[in-house]
Amino acid sequence: MHADDAGPAPERPRRGPYRRLPVEQRREQLIAVALELFGTRPPEEVSLDDVAVAAGASRPLVYRYFAGGKQQLYEAALRSAAVELTRRFVEPASGSPTERLAQVLDRYFGFVAEHDAGYGALLRGGSVVETERTSAIVDDVRRAAFRHVMKHLGVREPGPRLALLVRSWISVVEGSALSWLDEGRQIPQDELRDWLVDQFTAMFAVTALHDRQAAEVLSAMLDREVEGSPAARLAARLGPELTS
Amino acid sequence: MHADDAGPAPERPRRGPYRRLPVEQRREQLIAVALELFGTRPPEEVSLDDVAVAAGASRPLVYRYFAGGKQQLYEAALRSAAVELTRRFVEPASGSPTERLAQVLDRYFGFVAEHDAGYGALLRGGSVVETERTSAIVDDVRRAAFRHVMKHLGVREPGPRLALLVRSWISVVEGSALSWLDEGRQIPQDELRDWLVDQFTAMFAVTALHDRQAAEVLSAMLDREVEGSPAARLAARLGPELTS
Known part of the structure; x- marks a missing residue:
């Protein structure tokens, strides 16, 4: 299955610094970046913009993957950290x-x-x-x-x-x-x-x-x-x- | 100072089952009633109506004392419990x-x-x-x-x-x-x-x-x-x- 067929639509090709990544890889990258930011600052002080910037992505792109915004991204990051810790x-x-x-x-x-x-x-x-x-x-x-x-x-x-x-x-x-x-x-x-x-x-x-x-x-x-x-x-x- | 001069206006005299209490006494009674209810059910399952009924008061009266609604009443009850526990x-x-x-x-x-x-x-x-x-x-x-x-x-x-x-x-x-x-x-x-x-x-x-x-x-x-x-x-x- 091609990345285009699954999950949120991948970002359109654009100029600028944004890199294009396959869907799952982008999702994981956003979670990893969020985890790192949530690791250095309390959740209150991390914005979706921070995540977008650190991931080299646009804010709308982050929203396409996490329509529930920061709360959803936070929970996804927490779930991923929980899996890692449990391991x-x-x-x-x-x-x-x-x-x-x-x-x-x-x-x-x-x-x-x-x-x-x-x-x-x-x-x-x-x-x-x-x-x-x-x-x-x-x-x-x-x-x-x-x-x-x-x-x-x-x-x-x-x-x-x-x-x-x-x-x-x-x-x-x-x-x-x-x-x-x-x-x-x-x-x-x-x-x-x-x-x-x-x-x-x-x-x-x-x-x-x-x-x-x-x-x-x-x-x-x-x-x-x-x-x-x-x-x-x-x-x-x-x-x-x-x-x- | 007369009770009427301080704090939220006391309820108007009314017929029905509601008892009239001085301001501080009413406030303390509402907190005590709330504490008891929060002690028997999780906060999610306690409504302001429950507190009003258990206190023999009207819902508007409870709101007059706790304009912030259930959240404010919960915090007041928690503060009162914290004082008691610390003692x-x-x-x-x-x-x-x-x-x-x-x-x-x-x-x-x-x-x-x-x-x-x-x-x-x-x-x-x-x-x-x-x-x-x-x-x-x-x-x-x-x-x-x-x-x-x-x-x-x-x-x-x-x-x-x-x-x-x-x-x-x-x-x-x-x-x-x-x-x-x-x-x-x-x-x-x-x-x-x-x-x-x-x-x-x-x-x-x-x-x-x-x-x-x-x-x-x-x-x-x-x-x-x-x-x-x-x-x-x-x-x-x-x-x-x-x-x-």
Whole structure:
């Protein structure tokens, strides 16, 4: 099928700086450009004109692809970012459970750093471009993170306490990413990652004291840890810290 | 000053079921009624007519007090709820630090249970009544919680790691309140409170491993704990849980 047959009509040939691109490629390019702009400035401060200029396209062309204007483009960019982020949750193939978790967190913080302003604005909420639809996209990402952690732990049917633990830890990750951005990344990314891995283990241990399922899953996880892994190091240090 | 001289003109005397109230009292009554309605149904499903009927007032009267309509009434109700919630953060006068924390959490969950639907809708985000202003009110409450915890710990100038810890724990509290509501309060409130107190101590201990200020503050806090307090009990059990 020729590009002319599908989707919005491609722009007519024109003089000037605008480049002609096939439909899907243009759509993806506009989304990529929008994502980059939304990553550097809060959504309020990005106009469709900015997107058009940065994409080397005209404003009417952007409207031909996104008739709903900035809101539609924002949602498309958000959806594309959500797909990319979710892809990063896939468990790495090697390492102990906490080592794998550390790798996933590295990928996550890479994403956060790339999408800085937009990610912050999105999670802070109250933005004019935020709707039930954008909240649903963000929730989908949280649910994907939840499923990946449960898969990672080998849990098919989490009870309410194990579910609460994992959801809580995910909100700690999200909240620390936000604090990290807000405070100009004062804490080095590696340290933040290690802190989050340790929080995972410690929060898990607390939950294990309250819940049999969590205790079993934690015990199975610790069995897969190796000497010198984050969980093993934490276990050796946490007890003395609390009783000193 | 007579009520007639101030604020919106009070309703004219009328027959029918409407009661005449002084201006401030009427305003407060409308806010209280709105808060109750927003507590039982998501904001989308509450109309100004519902508020008028529940308040025993006419719709025009409600508009006379809240010319901005439902949005203005919602914000006023939210502000009033924020004041009430913030009041509950004030540290109780007796008990060890973790015992006091448990008391504050009891008050917080009392608030959450009272404002169920509205609180859930607010924290979930994406509601049509959510704006930059409502997000700012919610953030103010979070900041107040942060200040109270720091005061509680005797910390005047938290470094980035101690600040991250306290902010993270507050997001765990908020997230668990939301899960608790979403899942029909499956976990008993007392258990959830104890779990959150233990998470505070454990997350603090992890942070103490990464940060000198947190280590000093935690050590001072543990010195104020008494035998049998939540922190003391946790310390005795957490080490073995991680090394078993």
